[in-house]
Amino acid sequence: MSLSNDLRTYCIIGDPIDHSLSPAMHNAAFKMLKVNCTYIAFRIGKDELEAGLASLRKINIAGFNVTMPHKVTIIPLLDELDETCIKIGAVNTVNNENGKFKGYNTDIHGFIEPIKRRKIDLKNKTVLLIGSGGAARAAITALMDESVGKIVIANRNVEKSQVLNDICKRQNIYTELVILEDSSKYASNADLIVNATPIGMKGEDSILKAEHINSDCVVYDLVYRPMQTGLIRSANEAGATVIYGYEMLLEQGIKSFEIWKQMKAPSDIMKKTIAEDFIYK
Numbered sequence: 001m002s003l004s005n006d007l008r009t010y011c012i013i014g015d016p017i018d019h020s021l022s023p024a025m026h027n028a029a030f031k032m033l034k035v036n037c038t039y040i041a042f043r044i045g046k047d048e049l050e051a052g053l054a055s056l057r058k059i060n061i062a063g064f065n066v067t068m069p070h071k072v073t074i075i076p077l078l079d080e081l082d083e084t085c086i087k088i089g090a091v092n093t094v095n096n097e098n099g100k101f102k103g104y105n106t107d108i109h110g111f112i113e114p115i116k117r118r119k120i121d122l123k124n125k126t127v128l129l130i131g132s133g134g135a136a137r138a139a140i141t142a143l144m145d146e147s148v149g150k151i152v153i154a155n156r157n158v159e160k161s162q163v164l165n166d167i168c169k170r171q172n173i174y175t176e177l178v179i180l181e182d183s184s185k186y187a188s189n190a191d192l193i194v195n196a197t198p199i200g201m202k203g204e205d206s207i208l209k210a211e212h213i214n215s216d217c218v219v220y221d222l223v224y225r226p227m228q229t230g231l232i233r234s235a236n237e238a239g240a241t242v243i244y245g246y247e248m249l250l251e252q253g254i255k256s257f258e259i260w261k262q263m264k265a266p267s268d269i270m271k272k273t274i275a276e277d278f279i280y281k
Contacts, residue, residue: 007037008035008062009040009059009062010037010038010062010064011039011040011056011061011064012040012041012064013042013064013067013070014043014067014069014070015044015045015046016201018041019201019225020041020067021246021274021277022065022249022253025249025270026257026270027039028266028269029266029269029270042056042064044070053074053101056101062095063093063094063096063259063260064094065093065253065256066091066092066093066094066134068133068135071092071134072090072091074094074103075103078091079100080102081102081103082104084105088105088138088140088167090107090134090137091104092105092252092256093105093106093252106251106255106259107134107135107139108138109252109255110138110248110251111135111138111139111252112143114220115146115218118241118243120192120218122143122147122191124147124149125149125191125192126148126150126151126152126189126192127150127151127191127193128152128183128193129143129151129152129154130154130195130196130199130207131194131197132153132155135196136153137163139196141167144171144173148173150173150176151173152175152176152186153175154178154180154182154186155179156179162177165177181207184212187208187213187214187217188213189214190217191217192218192219192220193208193217193218193219193220193235194221195223195229195231198223199230199231200221200223200226200230200231200232201226203226205230206229206230206234208234209234210238212234212238213235213238216240217238217241218240218241218242219231219232219241219242220243221243221245222245222248223245224244224245227244246274249274250271250274253265253270254270
């Protein structure tokens with residue numbers, strides 16, 4: 001792909017960012033479709049978001065993805081929000097629309113699609129959700145649409161879980177707020193366990209061991225690198241059904257691509273690119 005003045009640049013912002021597979025995934029898609037676009041990783045620290053967005057505006061960035069820790073705090077800095085962002089209070093995709101930054105959330109679709117593909121029925125089921133950040137908000141919203149019976153929200157700071165609790169209350173979903181260290185006490189009764197925290201990203205052990213997990217449970221770790229997190233290892237040892245984080249990454253990436261380019265994403269090459277990263281690295 002030759003570079004020219006009409007090159008459109010996209011990126012992902014967050015911290016940490018060097019683990020991200022989004023640049024490889026989207027650049028493979030651009031190359032496949034022969035569009036003059038590129039995608040880079042742009043590290044923006046927790047206290048650098050406002051200045052970072054100003055830089056993106058200055059270079060007229062075409063669009064970008066948002067990851068930890070900015071999915072919630074970016075909202076007041078954007079010009080417009082899609083209804084999905086208003087609904088859950090989190091953004092993971094931004095499109096530059098005639099000079100205005102408009103926020104979207106493709107995490108909701110990204111989260112639920114791997115569950116639907118497996119034909120897993122969550123109606124009246126019990127969910128243990130670990131975390132309360134932007135990814136957890138997307139998971140909560142998707143789970144409410146599946147008519148789950150109860151969601152146990154485990155977090156280091158229970159007060160920070162109150163926002164999720166309020167979202168569930170508006171939809172008459174029963175919730176229970178617990179501290180992170182008590183997760184193991186609730187895991188054995190859960191039909192679905194979701195890790196929406198960075199725990200596992202650095203290779204650390206999971207707070208949930210195999211003996212805490214029921215073999216009939218579905219375990220979904222939103223951390224995608226490493227693929228075999230401590231939680232995934234515990235789930236496999238317990239004989240539970242496993243959903244890998246890269247599956248959500250792929251699905252939300254497809255939706256982001258289609259928002260930006262207004263064309264069908266080449267999902268096969270995007271999936272192949274992610275798979276090759278795990279095989280060869």
